[in-house]
Structure formats: structure tokens, C-alpha cells
Amino acid sequence: MTKNKPNPHPLSNKNLFKFQSYAKRGKKEVLGFLDFPRTQTIVDHFGFDENLTFQQRYLIADQHWKGDNGPILFYTGNEGDITWFCNNTGFMWDVAEELNAMLVFAEHRYYGESLPFGNESFSDSKHLNYLTSEQALADFAVLIEYLKTNIAGARYSPVIAIGGSYGGMLAAWFRMKYPHVVVGALAASAPIWQFGDLVPCGTYFSIVTNDFRKSGTGCADSIRNSWNAIDNLSLTDAGLQWLSNTFLLCSPLKSPQDAVLLKNWLSETWVNLAMVNYPYKADFLQPLPAWPIQEVCKFLKDPSLPDKLLLQNVFQAVNLYYNYSGVVSCLDMSETVCTLSLLNCSPACTEMVMPMCTDGVNDMFEPQKWDFDALSEECYRLWGVRPRPSWILSMYGGKNISSHSNIIFSNGGLDPWSAGGVTQNISDSLVAIVIPDGAHHLDLRSRNPLDPKSVQQARATEICYMKQWIKEASHSPWESTLEK
Amino acid sequence: MTKNKPNPHPLSNKNLFKFQSYAKRGKKEVLGFLDFPRTQTIVDHFGFDENLTFQQRYLIADQHWKGDNGPILFYTGNEGDITWFCNNTGFMWDVAEELNAMLVFAEHRYYGESLPFGNESFSDSKHLNYLTSEQALADFAVLIEYLKTNIAGARYSPVIAIGGSYGGMLAAWFRMKYPHVVVGALAASAPIWQFGDLVPCGTYFSIVTNDFRKSGTGCADSIRNSWNAIDNLSLTDAGLQWLSNTFLLCSPLKSPQDAVLLKNWLSETWVNLAMVNYPYKADFLQPLPAWPIQEVCKFLKDPSLPDKLLLQNVFQAVNLYYNYSGVVSCLDMSETVCTLSLLNCSPACTEMVMPMCTDGVNDMFEPQKWDFDALSEECYRLWGVRPRPSWILSMYGGKNISSHSNIIFSNGGLDPWSAGGVTQNISDSLVAIVIPDGAHHLDLRSRNPLDPKSVQQARATEICYMKQWIKEASHSPWESTLEK
Numbered sequence: 032m033t034k035n036k037p038n039p040h041p042l043s044n045k046n047l048f049k050f051q052s053y054a055k056r057g058k059k060e061v062l063g064f065l066d067f068p069r070t071q072t073i074v075d076h077f078g079f080d081e082n083l084t085f086q087q088r089y090l091i092a093d094q095h096w097k098g099d100n101g102p103i104l105f106y107t108g109n110e111g112d113i114t115w116f117c118n119n120t121g122f123m124w125d126v127a128e129e130l131n132a133m134l135v136f137a138e139h140r141y142y143g144e145s146l147p148f149g150n151e152s153f154s155d156s157k158h159l160n161y162l163t164s165e166q167a168l169a170d171f172a173v174l175i176e177y178l179k180t181n182i183a184g185a186r187y188s189p190v191i192a193i194g195g196s197y198g199g200m201l202a203a204w205f206r207m208k209y210p211h212v213v214v215g216a217l218a219a220s221a222p223i224w225q226f227g228d229l230v231p232c233g234t235y236f237s238i239v240t241n242d243f244r245k246s247g248t249g250c251a252d253s254i255r256n257s258w259n260a261i262d263n264l265s266l267t268d269a270g271l272q273w274l275s276n277t278f279l280l281c282s283p284l285k286s287p288q289d290a291v292l293l294k295n296w297l298s299e300t301w302v303n304l305a306m307v308n309y310p311y312k313a314d315f316l317q318p319l320p321a322w323p324i325q326e327v328c329k330f331l332k333d334p335s336l337p338d339k340l341l342l343q344n345v346f347q348a349v350n351l352y353y354n355y356s357g358v359v360s361c362l363d364m365s366e367t368v369c370t371l372s373l374l375n376c377s378p379a380c381t382e383m384v385m386p387m388c389t390d391g392v393n394d395m396f397e398p399q400k401w402d403f404d405a406l407s408e409e410c411y412r413l414w415g416v417r418p419r420p421s422w423i424l425s426m427y428g429g430k431n432i433s434s435h436s437n438i439i440f441s442n443g444g445l446d447p448w449s450a451g452g453v454t455q456n457i458s459d460s461l462v463a464i465v466i467p468d469g470a471h472h473l474d475l476r477s478r479n480p481l482d483p484k485s486v487q488q489a490r491a492t493e494i495c496y497m498k499q500w501i502k503e504a505s506h507s508p509w510e511s512t513l514e515k
Numbered sequence: 516m517t518k519n520k521p522n523p524h525p526l527s528n529k530n531l532f533k534f535q536s537y538a539k540r541g542k543k544e545v546l547g548f549l550d551f552p553r554t555q556t557i558v559d560h561f562g563f564d565e566n567l568t569f570q571q572r573y574l575i576a577d578q579h580w581k582g583d584n585g586p587i588l589f590y591t592g593n594e595g596d597i598t599w600f601c602n603n604t605g606f607m608w609d610v611a612e613e614l615n616a617m618l619v620f621a622e623h624r625y626y627g628e629s630l631p632f633g634n635e636s637f638s639d640s641k642h643l644n645y646l647t648s649e650q651a652l653a654d655f656a657v658l659i660e661y662l663k664t665n666i667a668g669a670r671y672s673p674v675i676a677i678g679g680s681y682g683g684m685l686a687a688w689f690r691m692k693y694p695h696v697v698v699g700a701l702a703a704s705a706p707i708w709q710f711g712d713l714v715p716c717g718t719y720f721s722i723v724t725n726d727f728r729k730s731g732t733g734c735a736d737s738i739r740n741s742w743n744a745i746d747n748l749s750l751t752d753a754g755l756q757w758l759s760n761t762f763l764l765c766s767p768l769k770s771p772q773d774a775v776l777l778k779n780w781l782s783e784t785w786v787n788l789a790m791v792n793y794p795y796k797a798d799f800l801q802p803l804p805a806w807p808i809q810e811v812c813k814f815l816k817d818p819s820l821p822d823k824l825l826l827q828n829v830f831q832a833v834n835l836y837y838n839y840s841g842v843v844s845c846l847d848m849s850e851t852v853c854t855l856s857l858l859n860c861s862p863a864c865t866e867m868v869m870p871m872c873t874d875g876v877n878d879m880f881e882p883q884k885w886d887f888d889a890l891s892e893e894c895y896r897l898w899g900v901r902p903r904p905s906w907i908l909s910m911y912g913g914k915n916i917s918s919h920s921n922i923i924f925s926n927g928g929l930d931p932w933s934a935g936g937v938t939q940n941i942s943d944s945l946v947a948i949v950i951p952d953g954a955h956h957l958d959l960r961s962r963n964p965l966d967p968k969s970v971q972q973a974r975a976t977e978i979c980y981m982k983q984w985i986k987e988a989s990h991s992p993w994e995s996t997l998e999k
Binding site for chain 2: 073075076079080082157161169172176208210211382415416417418419422425428429431432434435436437
């Protein structure tokens with residue numbers, strides 16, 4: 032993994048093109064940008080000793096907005112380049128058309144081009160000190176205030192927060208903590224309960240396993256049997272050599288310990304496939320065909336094969352994930368993304384401590400207990416910090432959130448992150464939408480002819496709630512007498 | 516003023532005695548204390564680089580508590596020694612009896628004995644960096660979690676936040692930001708709107724003026740005329756000498772510029788009198804007789820007197836405030852308290868920027884415009900920091916707070932801080948109580964035979980809401996199925 036290294040994505044698809052052409056029109060000079068705008072953001076909202084600021088990037092599009100305090104859809108950026116999330120959140124463009132809404136995509140500090148200390152941002156724990164969800168939410172609140180002050184006709188625009196995954200948590204938490212800033216939130220695939228002991232630590236991996244089990248006979252069992260096969264081969268130098276060659280590894284395995292790296296990398300691949308198991312060809316984490324787990328499982332039909340034959344099939348499977356385009360010459364185990372599995376990223380070593388475990392029975396992985404102490408040691412070694420696992424619960428309330436309002440929690444039944452998501456209504460205005468055929472925040476993607484009915488219905492319900500929030504906001508008697 | 520210097524108050528009155536005898540019983544060993552307990556608190560809740568902790572003090576009393584998840588009244592400590600607030604919040608003891616509640620008084624970080632860096636806490640802006648309302652609220656949330664975990668029978672206790680003045684703001688903000696921790700809040704005399712341009716900057720001093728106007732003929736006008744009299748006398752050395760002698764100043768005035776100090780000190784005295792204009796003998800900021808402004812005004816009947824006679828009367832008035840006990844040999848202009856007028860304290864230079872102004876027409880003070888730039892310069896000179904005046908609005912929502920619930924805002928009609936308070940209902944569960952005869956958080960004081968009817972009614976209403984919140988909490992279906 033790349034330890035939060037900023038990883039600019041090419042501006043490829045039509046949505047980004049919209050931004051570019053939009054920006055090039057040069058109409059938004061009120062905001063002082065000709066390219067993607069930046070805003071001067073305070074590095075430490077919660078301390079006043081050092082008054083440093085940094086350039087935070089955001090994307091803005093008002094093709095469909097008609098001014099006159101019309102609605103704003105605000106994407107609460109998560110752990111990556113904001114253009115990447117923009118490219119994979121086509122739903123917002125579809126809604127913008129329907130609601131005549133302005134779109135804003137705010138980049139999360141420390142990602143993309145929004146680096147508080149430039150290239151030094153990840154150099155040590157001192158520079159990483161301001162990478163927290165609380166600082167990110169404060170960034171969003173201040174940015175919205177800035178936009179409402181500086182865009183003519185936006186002063187009283189109702190703002191709706193939208194986000195997926197960690198960004199979905201941010202959207203939900205943003206509505207909880209700043210209800211004066213956003214009238215509601217769509218939190219897609221947001222595992223806000225994957226903390227403490229709120230949910231069982233094993234559900235996540237058992238969902239991954241079910242996805243493979245349902246996608247082909249023998250598929251999950253083949254993977255379960257592969258761990259032992261790798262162990263057997265890694266006992267000899269010839270076996271390690273064979274593994275390195277078979278898996279086209281860029282860096283060959285040198286010792287039996289390296290087999291652990293291989294197994295971790297494979298595990299992460301299966302998890303990623305479960306997240307992006309979309310019903311059509313897509314490119315979120317990787318370019319992939321429709322229903323990629325079904326494709327992968329075509330290689331994994333016979334779990335009883337001898338070790339080498341089994342592992343050759345496993346290679347075919349992962350090669351489909353990493354090399355669907357066919358242009359990759361070797362597979363790089365270190366090249367995983369710090370995306371949705373926050374466990375690999377520095378926030379997992381501070382506040383985002385999500386207990387995970389496997390038992391090898393309800394799931395297809397090697398049994399591994401949740402070991403907080405080991406995590407803490409590893410965090411101290413890697414980042415020089417110790418995690419505070421209970422802080423998120425104190426801050427955001429755990430399961431005790433019923434006094435809040437106007438949040439939609441959507442979850443995909445295929446998505447491992449639904450394990451930590453809100454999948455039952457909490458109140459009339461804290462509602463859960465489950466998309467049985469959906470992977471990770473499928474509902475946030477552009478409409479597609481191959482969309483299952485369940486996601487179409489989910490999106491329709493989401494839009495319905497958004498309309499209601501916007502309507503309520505324009506009828507709020509108290510604020511309107513005060514401000515307008 | 517004493518720049519937040521910890522100023523331990525003698526443990527004098529019966530409530531403190533209760534604590535002492537309670538502590539001495541040594542029954543609370545589960546919490547590990549034989550004296551006032553301390554808890555290990557994280558210095559920076561919002562950053563993980565330095566994992567420092569400090570000892571935070573709190574007071575606890577359960578004489579009336581019957582366990583079994585009975586209610587907890589939690590005082591959100593403000594800018595001073597917690598024993599001082601405890602001594603002046605007798606209402607909580609009265610309510611404890613009525614509701615069988617446990618009492619907790621939490622000391623605010625950087626005050627009393629809860630110093631994050633010991634004697635170094637105020638040494639520079641680096642050490643002062645963690646003195647913010649956000650950190651204080653996080654302290655409270657973590658402390659309550661700790662108490663609920665460690666006190667048998669308190670796991671599901673409904674907690675009600677109670678505070679006065681800045682502590683009242685904290686109580687309200689605590690409910691807004693941590694509704695999962697407290698079921699409701701009583702925010703007494705909490706000027707949550709004394710920020711930005713939410714209220715006119717001059718109302719505060721016009722309320723002070725009205726208090727003096729109503730308390731004696733000629734009283735406010737005498738004070739208004741005194742400024743010019745001081746200016747006249749401070750033109751000569753003999754005049755300065757005369758002022759120093761007449762006002763029994765510990766440090767004599769040496770130049771016409773020193774006259775500004777004298778006038779500021781007198782202004783602060785009149786403001787303080789307005790805050791503590793209680794209907795009975797009391798000792799909050801100073802030991803004072805009942806209705807002290809009426810007493811003071813007995814000296815200030817004739818505003819048309821010549822300068823020296825007028826100022827001799829002004830001295831009699833302030834001497835009543837500073838020397839009611841009659842034991843003070845000289846008056847020390849530097850000995851004012853960093854209490855409720857946060858303008859003198861370091862938070863006024865970071866987030867607690869409260870615009871104030873005078874015009875000399877609607878008030879009895881010398882005209883002074885609100886000058887943010889001057890404040891900013893002074894803050895930089897004194898503390899090495901720049902204030903961020905809009906941050907509190909972004910953080911806590913300004914007037915746009917109607918989506919919250921279960922907060923009582925009580926204000927006294929005599930209290931200048933009511934200028935920035937919520938004095939009209941916002942919703943069914945964000946309610947305002949106005950006590951026309953009340954000074955600064957009179958309702959939080961012990962019941963007294965001389966209490967006006969209005970404060971008796973206010974307290975009855977407050978208790979009524981508290982009972983309702985407690986009842987609602989025990990019927991909350993969602994949390995109870997999840998947790999119990």
C-alpha cells in the first residue's frame with residue numbers, strides 16, 4: 032500500500048470533462064478560479080497556537096443550478112483524490128439535473144492535492160497530526176460557509192451532504208455535528224458501527240465469503256484451500272520460486288515469511304473484489320468486467336485440486352483483477368491502495384480503529400483473532416502513534432444516535448462494509464436502505480442500463496428524501512424569520 | 516486581572532462541607548479517590564501526535580442517588596475553580612434531593628487544579644493551545660463515559676448537563692454536539708449569541724445601565740458624568756494624586772494615561788455589580804448585601820455635583836463592592852477576576868470573541884466602538900495568537916439551532932449577559948425562560964427565602980423539563996433494545 036501517497040487520477044470520463052469544460056468557461060471568477068478551485072483552509076481548527084493554512088481543493092459545477100437559493104449537493108470527500116470520487120459518483124450528476132442542484136466535491140485534507148504541508152504532509156506523526164475526521168468536518172463546514180457567502184444566490188441554499196464509505200461516515204457525522212450547515216445526509220455504504228464492540232468482528236469477512244460462495248460452485252472453498260497450498264510450497268526455495276513465477280510477482284518471494292505477504296495480498300484482493308462486484312463493467316479500484324466475482328470464480332471451480340494446479344487457478348483469478356486490461360507485465364504486491372480498507376492507512380492508527388477477525392469456518396480466510404495490542408504496537412512502529420479505539424464512540428455516539436435526524440444510510444447486501452452499516456430504520460428520519468444486489472456504494476454511481484431494480488428503487492427513495500429535506504428547509508419558520 | 520491564574524477558593528460553605536464529609540467517608544473507592552477525585556484526561560482529543568494526559572478534577576456526590584440507573588446532574592465547569600462554582604450552584608443540590616440524582620461537577624481544563632501542564636499551563640500560546648470549548652466538551656464526554664463504566668448502577672443513567680454563563684454555553688453546546696451523552700441541558704445565563712453580528716453589540720452595556728437607572732434616581736447619570744470628572748482631574752499631578760488617595764488605590768496613578776485604567780476598572784465594577792445584583796446577601800464575585808446596586812446607588816443620587824464631590828461618591832460606591840467586609844486597606848485595580856467577562860481571558864483571543872460596544876447615550880459608559888482589529892493586535896501582543904471570530908458560529912450554528920432538542924435557556928432580566936442569550940422559545944424542546952428579577956444565573960443558586968417569585972417559577976419549570984427528559988430517556992425504544 033502506498034501510505035496515503037497522493038495518487039492523481041487521470042481526468043478521463045465525461046463527468047470530469049464536464050468540470051474541465053465548465054472551468055474553462057471561466058464564468059466563476061467570483062470564486063477566483065479558472066481551474067479546479069482552492070480555498071485557504073485552517074490546518075488546526077481546534078487550536079490557535081499555529082495559525083497555518085493550506086490550499087484545499089474542491090470541484091464545483093452549477094450547470095443545472097438556477098441560483099435563487101437552490102439546493103447544493105455537497106460530496107464529503109474521503110481518503111483519495113477528489114477527482115477519483117467525482118468520477119465514481121455519477122448519481123450526484125443525475126440528481127443535480129432532477130433537483131436543479133449545484134454540485135460541490137470537497138477534497139479531504141491530506142489526500143489528492145489538498146496537502147496541509149505539501150510533500151512533508153506524511154513525513155512524521157507531527158505533520159500527520161491534523162489528519163482526523165473532526166478536522167475534515169470542520170473543513171467542510173467552513174468551506175460551505177465560504178461558498179454561501181461568495182456565490183450570489185447561495186446564501187440560503189439548503190445543502191445536502193453525500194458521501195460513500197468513509198466519506199459516507201463523514202456525511203452522516205457531518206449532519207450529526209453540523210445540522211446547521213447541512214439539512215440532511217446520504218451516507219452510502221458507511222460502516223459507522225464498525226467500531227468497538229458494536230458489531231461482531233467477523234461479519235465483514237463472512238460477507239466477502241458469501242459473495243464468492245454464491246458466485247460459483249467451489250469458489251470460496253478453493254480460496255480457503257489455497258492458504259495451505261501456499262504454506263506447503265513456501266517451505267522450499269524451489270516452491271517460493273514457483274510461487275513467484277506463477278503469480279508473476281514483480282519482487283520474488285525469498286523466505287517462508289514472505290508467504291504471509293502473498294496471503295495478505297490475496298486476501299485484500301478478494302475483499303476488494305467483493306467491494307466492486309458491480310453488475311456492469313466498471314473501473315473503481317481496477318478496470319473490471321461486469322460481476323467480476325463470477326468471472327473470477329470461473330477459474331476456481333475445483334477446490335480439491337493439488338496445490339500447484341489450485342494455485343495456478345488462483346493466479347488466473349487475481350490476474351483478472353489486476354490485469355483485466357492485459358497490459359501489466361508483473362503483479363506488485365506492494366501496490367495496493369489506501370482506499371476503503373482504512374486498516375492500512377494512518378487514520379486506522381489514530382481514531383479509525385475497526386475491529387476485524389476471521390475464523391476460517393464462517394469465512395474462507397485463515398483464522399485470525401482481533402488483536403488490538405498488536406495493532407497498537409504496529410501503529411507505534413509505523414507512525415509513532417497509539418490508537419484510541421473508544422474515541423470515535425465518545426465522539427459520534429456509537430449506536431446511540433436516535434436524537435439526530437435526516438440521514439439516509441444505504442448499504443449493499445454484497446458489500447462487506449454493510450457489516451458495520453445501519454441496515455434498519457432508527458427513526459422516521461434516520462432511515463436505512465438495503466440494496467440486496469449492491470456492492471460498495473453502487474447507488475452513488477451513474478445510472479446504468481444494467482442496474483438491478485433494487486438500486487433503482489434505492490436511488491428513487493433517496494431522491495424522495497432529499498426533496499423532502501429541501502422542502503422542509505424552505506419552510507423552517509425559525510431560521511427564516513431570523514436570517515432572511 | 517489574573518490571566519487565568521488558578522485561584523483556589525477556601526472550602527467554606529455547607530455544600531463543600533458535604534463533599535468533604537462525603538469524600539472522607541471513603542466509600543467511593545471504586546473511583547479510586549479519598550479526596551476530590553481526579554481522572555486521567557487526554558490533553559489533545561483532536562490530535563494523536565502527543566499522547567499526553569493530565570489530571571482533571573471533578574466533584575461527585577451521591578447522597579440522594581439510589582443507583583439503579585438513576586439520573587446524574589452534570590455541571591459543565593467553566594472558567595474557574597470548580598469548588599467556587601459548586602458553592603454557587605446550590606440549585607443542583609436542591610434538585611438532587613427531588614430527583615434522587617447523583618451530582619457531578621467537572622472542572623474545566625486550565626482552571627482550578629485541572630492544569631494540563633501544571634504551572635507551565637499559561638506560559639505561552641503553545642501550552643495554551645488546548646484551552647478551547649471543543650476540548651472541554653470532549654473532556655466532559657470522556658469523563659461521563661468513564662463514570663458510567665466505573666460506577667455500579669450508572670451504566671444507563673440519564674445525564675443532564677447544567678451550567679451557568681460560559682458553563683451554560685458549554686451545557687447547551689454539549690447537548691448539541693453530544694446528544695448521545697446527555698439527554699438534555701440547562702443553560703443558565705448562557706450568551707450563546709454574543710458572537711458575530713447575531714445581536715447588537717451595545718445591548719449588554721445598556722442592560723447594565725438600566726439596572727443602575729432603576730435602582731436609584733441620578734445613579735446612572737452620576738456614573739456617566741464621572742468619566743469626564745476623572746479626565747479633568749487626571750490632567751494635573753495633583754489631580755492624579757487626589758484620585759489615587761480618594762480611591763484608596765494600592766498603586767497610585769502616575770500619568771493621564773493611567774486614568775484609562777481607572778475608568779476601565781470602574782466600568783468593570785459596574786458590570787460586575789449588574790451580574791451579581793441578587794435579592795439577598797451573597798458572595799459570588801464579592802461578598803455583597805442584598806440588591807447591591809440599590810446600596811451603591813444610595814451614594815450616587817446627585818449627578819450634578821462638582822467633580823471631586825461626585826468622585827468621592829463614586830468611591831463610596833465601589834468601596835461597597837470591593838470592601839463590604841471592611842477589611843481591605845487599599846483597592847487593587849489589577850485584581851479583577853477572569854470570570855464571566857471572557858474578554859479579559861485568553862479564550863477571548865481565540866474562539867470566544869464577543870463584540871461589545873457603548874455609545875454613551877443608551878448606556879452610561881464612554882462611547883467605544885467594537886474594534887476587532889484592535890482586539891486582534893492586543894491578542895497577538897498578549898498571547899501570541901489571533902482570534903477567529905467566525906469559528907464559533909461555524910462550530911455551534913449561531914441562530915440556526917432549531918434541529919437540536921432538550922435545552923432550556925434561562926436568562927435574568929437584570930443580567931447584562933441576557934443580551935446574548937436565547938430569550939424566546941425556538942421549538943417545543945428548545946425553550947427560553949426569562950426571570951425578570953434575576954441577575955446572572957440566579958436560578959442556579961440555592962433556594963432562598965428572599966427569592967422573587969419569578970425565579971421560583973423558573974426553577975419549577977426547569978425541574979419539570981428535567982423530569983420529562985429523564986422519563987423520555989427511560990422509554991427510548993431504540994437505545995434500550997440495543998444496549999440493555
